[in-house]
Amino acid sequence: APTLWLLIAARAVQGLGAALMMALTLAFVAETVTKDRIGSAMGLLGAMSAIGTTLGPSLGGLLIAGFGWRAIFLVNVPLGVLTFALAWRALPTRSKTAQADRGTFDVMGTALLALTLAAYALAMTLGRGNFGLLNVGLLVAAGIGVFLFAAAQASVKNPLIQLASFRDYQLSASLAMSLVVATVMMATLVVAPFYLSRGLGLDAAMVGLVLSTGPLVSALSALVAGRLTDRFGAHKMMVAGLLSLTTGTFLLSLAMVTLGIAGYVVPITVTCIGYALFQTSNNAAVMAGISAGQRGVVSGLLNLSRNLGLITGASLMGAIFAVASAEKHQSIGLLSSEAARGMQVTFQTATVLALIALVLALLSARAAGRTESRGS
Structure with missing residues (x-):
């Protein structure tokens, strides 16, 4: 038990650090890169993230097999020291004048937001697949937390989040799309392993190899997506990315077992190309259209919407798969037809969600076009 709680505490600290790094990275890029190059920079960030996602499971497996489970934590020590040294040397420092203008930190708002997010995350993960009274109570608590957080932000001088920023339709649409797309993509991580192992009958090694296709495609596509975003505009590429994402999820929804591995690899390739294009263009559109003083907060909101989507996707898509597969043969496991x-x-639902995101992207692109025409 002490070891378990120590691991949980360490994972919480690690997750906090990762969240801060992700949010600050977007803000730093928006501050240091010109607007005509921000798409390429966001694409490079997306590629590095996808490479990390690709290497993480395989490298972790090798370390555990060769040196034991402690190695996957110890390896982060030199990597963390190296990252700290690079950040200390390369990142710009804030001037004393800027530090004096920051105002007081919103402790109350931060505490309410943390408790609200914790309640929502627990509501979506507790119960081992059974959504009971505890989950309902936590969801109610999260809803109350949202109300209290909004009230607190409206009453303080220096709020954590400027509620008025949500009146910007393009920002609100981008955050909503980020949440929906993350929910869709989580299905590929939660559901696909069961389909590959039970539906196609692949062994564990082959499942891991096939699953690495998605992150690898995302890494390669993100670099190209950045160039396309700079050349053709973020909103056009956002629509194109969601079209590809919707097509890919629709193909996945066909789940043609007779095609074997190709029946999964081809659709997931189309899906991940669309995801990389959307993620790059959406981040570029948001970060290029905000003031310098809001970059840190907005980049944090982008990562928050993505993480909420991942939490929702893990629970929602997993539950849909469990109900739809209707596993009745527990003694022999999930059958191929059931998987x-x-x-x-699951991916029929994902296709509907992707279509909703596509509609939001079309409306956002239309609003952006009207804004540009008025400005000219």
Whole structure:
């Protein structure tokens, strides 16, 4: 038990550090890169993130096999020291004048937001697949937390989040799209392993190899997505990315077992190309259109919407797969036909969500076009 709680505490601290790094990285890029190059910079960030996602499971498996489970934590020590040294040397420092103008830190707002997010995360993860009274109570608590947080932000001089910023339709749409797309993409991580192992009958090594296709495609696509965003505009590429994402999820919803591995690899390639294009262009559109004083907060909101989508996707898509597959043969495991049925229904839902995001992107692009025409 002490070891378990120590691991939980260490993971919480690690997650906090990762969240801060992700939010600050977007803000730093928006501050140091010109607007005509911000798409390429966001694409490079996306590629590095995808490479880390690709290497993490395989490298972790090798370390555990060769040196034990402690190695996956110890390896982060030299990497963390190296990252700290690079950040200390390369990142710009804030002037004393800017430090004096920051105002007081919103402790109350931060505490309410943390408690609200914790309640929502627990509501979506507790119960081992059974959504009971505890989950409902936590969701209610999260809803009350949202109300209290909004009230607190409206009453303080220096709020954590300027509620008026949500009146900007393009920002609100981008955050909503980020949440929906993250929910969709989480299905590929939660549901696909069951389909590959049970539906296609692949062994563990082959499942891991096939699953690495998605992050690898995302890494390669993100670099190209950045160039396309700079050349053709963020909103056009956002729509194109969501079209590709919707097409990919629709193909995944067919779940044609007879096609074997190709029936998964081809659709997931189309899906991940669309995801990389959307993520790059969406981040570029948001970070290029805000003032310098709001970059840190808005980049944090982008990462928050993405993480909320991942939490929601893990719970929602997993539950849809479990219900749709209707596993009745627990003694012999999930059958191939049941896994295929679960895959189909899950990605039919994902396709509907992707279409919602596509509609939001079209409306956002239309609003951006009107703004540009008025400005000219």
